[in-house]
Amino acid sequence: MTAEDADSREDFDEPLGHGPTVRGLWRAARAGRMPHALLFTGPAGIGKFRAARWFMLGLYCERGIPAEGSAPCGECGPCKRVIAASHLDVFTVDLLQTPADERPEELKIGRFVRRERDSDWDGPTVDEFLALRAAEGGWRVVLVREMERANVAAQNSILKMLEEPAPWVLWILECSRKNDLLPTIASRCVQVQFERLPQTEVTSWLAARGVARERAAQLARWSRGSPGEALRSLAQREWELRGLLVETLRGGAPPLAAAAALWELDGTFEGKTAKAVERARARTALDLAIACLRDLALASEGQPADDLQHGDLAALGLELARSPARLRTTLELLLDLRRDVESNIDPPMLLDRAFLALAPAVATKTAGAR
Numbered sequence: 180m181t182a183e184d185a186d187s188r189e190d191f192d193e194p195l196g197h198g199p200t201v202r203g204l205w206r207a208a209r210a211g212r213m214p215h216a217l218l219f220t221g222p223a224g225i226g227k228f229r230a231a232r233w234f235m236l237g238l239y240c241e242r243g244i245p246a247e248g249s250a251p252c253g254e255c256g257p258c259k260r261v262i263a264a265s266h267l268d269v270f271t272v273d274l275l276q277t278p279a280d281e282r283p284e285e286l287k288i289g290r291f292v293r294r295e296r297d298s299d300w301d302g303p304t305v306d307e308f309l310a311l312r313a314a315e316g317g318w319r320v321v322l323v324r325e326m327e328r329a330n331v332a333a334q335n336s337i338l339k340m341l342e343e344p345a346p347w348v349l350w351i352l353e354c355s356r357k358n359d360l361l362p363t364i365a366s367r368c369v370q371v372q373f374e375r376l377p378q379t380e381v382t383s384w385l386a387a388r389g390v391a392r393e394r395a396a397q398l399a400r401w402s403r404g405s406p407g408e409a410l411r412s413l414a415q416r417e418w419e420l421r422g423l424l425v426e427t428l429r430g431g432a433p434p435l436a437a438a439a440a441l442w443e444l445d446g447t448f449e450g451k452t453a454k455a456v457e458r459a460r461a462r463t464a465l466d467l468a469i470a471c472l473r474d475l476a477l478a479s480e481g482q483p484a485d486d487l488q489h490g491d492l493a494a495l496g497l498e499l500a501r502s503p504a505r506l507r508t509t510l511e512l513l514l515d516l517r518r519d520v521e522s523n524i525d526p527p528m529l530l531d532r533a534f535l536a537l538a539p540a541v542a543t544k545t546a547g548a549r
């Protein structure tokens with residue numbers, strides 16, 4: 180576990196924008212109306228898992244489940260133990276706590292039910308946790324992050340456990356892609372829907388973390404009100420990356436030099452091998468180029484630029500935007516390249532092709548001088 184991934188006090192603070200939702204759940208808990216399973220759903224990166232942690236802290240705080248306007252103290256014994264991940268009545272399944280270079284793609288059944296063989300997990304399992312008595316009395320919580328990563332066998336094992344609810348056991352399943360869940364799991368849970376945050380709120384939040392105001396506003400816009408997505412964008416240097424894409428589109432930078440400059444940017448990309456990290460970077464770059472061209476196409480079809488993440492590009496008078504046919508073929512090429520990232524094709528070569536396609540077809544002053 181890296182220092183970044185380790186739970187910290189801050190991870191258990193009031194989640195940006197979701198305080199009222201959590202307070203509603205505490206109200207239900209105080210009134211004895213807590214179901215045995217909650218499904219926290221909504222777009223990725225908006226703070227569902229944070230909300231789950233804060234909610235859970237409130238269930239354990241020695242001062243009682245927080246009443247209106249108050250919050251878990253974070254100081255008492257149970258609060259400290261929950262924050263330090265040492266509370267014996269809390270069981271968290273969180274793939275993100277596995278270092279990136281060892282992290283499996285899927286949550287497998289071995290995380291939930293003890294398997295002697297065919298398992299990449301030899302730590303404690305949910306069924307073992309559920310077989311124990313409450314250590315401190317009160318709730319026993321199973322918190323699963325990114326439930327959509329659970330494969331079918333794992334989901335079936337969870338379903339079996341959900342079908343046999345035990346008193347004072349609460350499942351909190353966090354999920355960004357509800358369609359990837361067995362419908363029977365969703366129907367066994369009370370669903371709590373989380374929404375995107377107002378972009379102004381994400382902007383202020385980023386600015387408070389030291390991001391320059393103009394950049395913060397752009398990141399909030401690109402992330403469509405998802406603080407987690409804005410942080411990812413920041414960590415993966417999308418600001419600088421988009422600068423290279425735009426310069427290429429304008430004919431202000433030779434395409435292959437811009438593509439080469441992209442590999443020189445630092446940035447956090449995950450992968451088990453150097454090749455996988457390269458692929459992750461290529462994915463980010465192509466996804467961003469596709470998003471930009473898609474918004475150019477939508478703007479040319481008459482969608483208001485203000486409604487589009489990259490709507491500001493429409494005002495640049497780009498050559499590509501003036502030719503709908505070329506815009507469409509370029510977009511198609513980028514989509515093909517994006518698919519090729521997943522095969523064994525050399526990522527730098529794919530990005531060279533992408534940047535060559537983005538450059539203006541008509542020689543510009545800069546290109547013509549070469």
Ligand SMILES: [Zn+2]
Pocket residue numbers: 239240241242251252253254255256257258259
């Ligand atoms: Zn407390």
